[in-house]
Amino acid sequence: MKQKMTINPTYKQTFQLNLKMQKSLDVLKLGGADIHQIIQSLIQSNPFLELKENYQETDFNHLENIAQTHTLKDDLYVQLSAIKQDYNEMIIAYLIESLDQRGFLNLSAEQYMSDLQIDRSTFEKHLHILQSFEPIGVGAFDSYDSICIQLKHKHLDKSYKILRKSKELVLSKNNKKIASKYHMTKKEVNKIYEDIRSCNPFPCENYANESESIIIPDVDISVHNNNIIIQPYNDYSFSLNEKLYEAVKDNPDMKEYFQEAHFFLDNLSKRNQTVMLVANALVNIQKGYFLYNDELTSCTLEDVAEKCHYHISTISRTINAKYYMFHNEVYPLKNLLVSKSSTGDSSDAIKKAMQLLIENEDKSHPLSDQEIADALVDFDLHCSRRVINKYRKIMHIPASSQRKHK
Incomplete structure (x- = not known):
């Protein structure tokens, strides 16, 4: 029987981030203090980037508020806002808020199910969502559980199963019993310990040890004659030294410096425009709060995304680590987001x-x-x-x- 090979081409539309787009998103995620540091570094190292003469250097540090850096829970809520899975907001928020300083759950599974009045499958579904967030190992019940989560995430399935099933043998380093029970060689047993050592028993310790940092707001909000005025707090004013570039453009190193400066300014401009657009949408939704000190209106990432015609993930990046100044006080921009109760109340x-x-x-x-x-x-x-x-x-x-x- 003669075989015949045929080729049936199929067409699939895909979207990939190129390096330029990725860098643009990276700049969008940065807070005011991070932008400030990058600018200071570039001004010192890049000969083509200059502050315009009418810009006062003191404007960089007009207000340097000392406050805690973003917390583990802040990052978890940001990641939560970007997922596409269905989940119960009350359940996942309860789990996040119950995490201790090490990122571990401080109640038993049975206690959570009792408090939330949910069954085990519902609890495990929401627990799995929490444990899928970075840093991997968050949402564990203890360091042992955290290592198991990390092993599973790294697809080290053999080490994961043995640690789960024979915890006491592994912790007591009873290598002979492990080798006998699972028919393993000494080298294979050693590999289990190598896999375990590659995991961090306290993956959230960096958050617990975070030092205080400077907060620089991106947006200044004020009220004059019953009108809300929104303007950039740090309206950086730069120029590119075109004359210097003309003189040295044949030098490949100098050309690379010029492209770096041009690329950064382009991304910084896009970042600032996006931040202002999102801030305008948020303030418009919460105008009663700014004008009359009313309670905040229910407002979600989806509401802001719809008004700005952006994807939810873009709104999440834009709000992350951004602050606004109002009445000489600085607040996180995300504070203007307010969830709804099941009845729709703020x-x-x-x-x-x-x-x-x-x-x-x-x-x-x-x-x-x-x-x-x-x-x-x-x-x-x-x-x-x-x-x-x-x-x-x-x-x-x-x-x-x-x-x-x-």
């Missing part, structure tokens, strides 16, 4: 009403979470006891039994 409105109720409660008989939920109905706000419990923990407000004064 979480900011619920939190403010909760704060008011707790400040004015009878200290000898403080309000329980259910009583707070019932009292919120008078404010035309509706949420469950579990939501009150979650917000109370986020706001670092003790339970009623701990607030009681004898």
Whole structure:
């Protein structure tokens, strides 16, 4: 029988980031302090990049606010906003907020299921989402669990299964029993320990050790005659030394310096335009807050993306590590994003009403979470006891039994 080979071409549309686009996205993610450092470095090292004469060097450091750098939880929420999987916002937020300083969950699986009133499959689905975030190993119950997660992520399946099934043997380094039980050679057993040593038992330790850093806002927001004015805080003004380039353009090294300066200024301009566009959209949504000190309106990444005609991931990059100045105070731009409760009410409105109720409660008989939920109905706000419990923990407000004064 004669065989015949045929070729059936298929067409598939793909999208790939080239180096230029990737660099542009990298600049978009940078905060004001990072941009400030890059500019200072380029001015000193690149002969073609110059500050214009009318720009005051002191403008760089007009306001240097000392505050904590972005936290582990900040980064987790940013990653959460970019995923496409379906998830319950209350469940995943409860898990993130319960992480300790090392990035470990501080309750048992059974306690989480009881608190959230969910079954095991729902809990494990949301746990898997959390454990898929960077740094890999976050959302574990302890360092042992964290190493297992990292082994699985690295596709070191054999080491992962043996560590899961024979924890005591591995931790006690009972190599003979491991070799006998799994029919392994000494070299294969040693490979298991090499795989384990390649993992970090405390993958979130860098967040716990972060030092204080300078915060430089990107946007200055002010109110004049009942009008909101939004303008760049650091409107960097640069020029490229074209005359110098004409004189040395035949030198390949000098040409590379010139291209570097031109490329950075192009990306910086695009970054600043995007930040201003997103800030305008956020301020327009929250204008009641800036004009009348109203509670923040419900506003999600999807809402901003729709107004700006950008992808959600672009909005997430734009908001990340960006700050605005208002009334001489600096705030994260992401604070203008407010989630909705299941009934559509703003979480900011619920939190403010909760704060008011707790400040004015009878200290000898403080309000329980259910009583707070019932009292919120008078404010035309509706949420469950579990939501009150979650917000109370986020706001670092003790339970009623701990607030009681004898």
